[in-house]
Amino acid sequence: MTTNIDYVGSELEIFSHATNWKAYWSNAISGYLGKSVVDVGAGIGATAQTLKTRHFDRWVELEPDSEQTKKIRRAQLEGAIPADYEIVCGISRDLDPRSLFDTALYIDVLEHIEDDREELATISNFVSPGGHIVIVAPAHNYLYTEFDKKIGHFRRYDRDSLIAIKPANFEVVNTGYLDSVGMLASVANKFFLKSGTPSLGQVKLWDGFMVPISRLLDKVLMHRLGKSIVFVLRKAA
Numbered sequence: 001m002t003t004n005i006d007y008v009g010s011e012l013e014i015f016s017h018a019t020n021w022k023a024y025w026s027n028a029i030s031g032y033l034g035k036s037v038v039d040v041g042a043g044i045g046a047t048a049q050t051l052k053t054r055h056f057d058r059w060v061e062l063e064p065d066s067e068q069t070k071k072i073r074r075a076q077l078e079g080a081i082p083a084d085y086e087i088v089c090g091i092s093r094d095l096d097p098r099s100l101f102d103t104a105l106y107i108d109v110l111e112h113i114e115d116d117r118e119e120l121a122t123i124s125n126f127v128s129p130g131g132h133i134v135i136v137a138p139a140h141n142y143l144y145t146e147f148d149k150k151i152g153h154f155r156r157y158d159r160d161s162l163i164a165i166k167p168a169n170f171e172v173v174n175t176g177y178l179d180s181v182g183m184l185a186s187v188a189n190k191f192f193l194k195s196g197t198p199s200l201g202q203v204k205l206w207d208g209f210m211v212p213i214s215r216l217l218d219k220v221l222m223h224r225l226g227k228s229i230v231f232v233l234r235k236a237a
Contacts, residue, residue: 014200015046016046017200017204017207018203018206018211019207020207020208022050024178024211025228026050026051032103032132034103034128034132035056035057035058036101036103036128037060037102037103037104037105038062038095038099039060039061039062040062040105040123041063041113042062042068042087043063044075045061045071045072047107048082048085049075059082059084061086061087062088062092062095063087063089063090064089064091066089072087092122092123092126097125100127101126102127102128102131104123104127105134106134106135106137107134108136108138110135110137110157111137111148111155111157112152112153112154116154116155116165120165121167124169124170127235129236129237132232133232135229135231136178136228136230137156137157137229137231138153138227138229139183139226139229140157140183141157141161143183143186143187144156145189157231159229162175170233170234170235172231172232172233175229175230175231176226177225177228177230178226178229179210179211179218179226179228180214180218180221181210181211181214181217182214182226182228183225183227185210186227
């Protein structure tokens with residue numbers, strides 16, 4: 001039995017143009033991608049399109065919104081997503097209980113799930129021993145804005161809040177922040193500019209100008225500051 005959830009918001013289409021950002025976070029998580037992957041909260045298929053240059057034995061697009069699922073299927077028909085990728089309209093508990101994956105991805109997804117602890121406990125049953133849960137999420141609750149609320153974010157994260165909800169049989173193998181320049185822009189917007197939904201032009205400015213600088217500055221700062229957090233867990237073998 002599948003579960004359908006309607007998604008509200010158009011930011012997926014806007015942020016699909018952020019090519020530098022997608023290249024940045026995908027490089028940060030590349031070492032934790034196994035041969036079989038479940039992309040939880042697949043949206044419009046942007047993560048699959050970003051990572052499709054690698055070969056996977058199995059890739060499942062798991063998306064609860066039926067309209068977004070249709071967009072993934074359309075992208076697959078158009079060749080933007082490999083033809084052998086499985087597309088499932090549902091949530092983690094709707095997966096085939098016999099399924100095991102090397103990697104479970106939550107790319108800008110976990111913040112949309114109200115009971116995030118239960119979600120990670122559920123997906124942990126579908127991760128192979130030695131496999132990974134990979135999370136990329138907006139960082140720092142003090143940066144939470146009306147835009148976060150509007151697009152269905154329940155929270156933002158830091159290292160401690162993610163450690164607090166990790167399944168007991170997983171260990172933390174990587175954590176760090178990305179996009180220090182974007183964080184400064186977010187602080188300015190939160191406390192001074194107070195602007196709402198970003199426009200396509202603003203996203204392109206951030207992606208084309210700020211993200212490349214962040215890729216250099218984040219190394220200097222040893223990934224201690226950033227607008228997004230990367231958090232990787234490994235299941236006990």
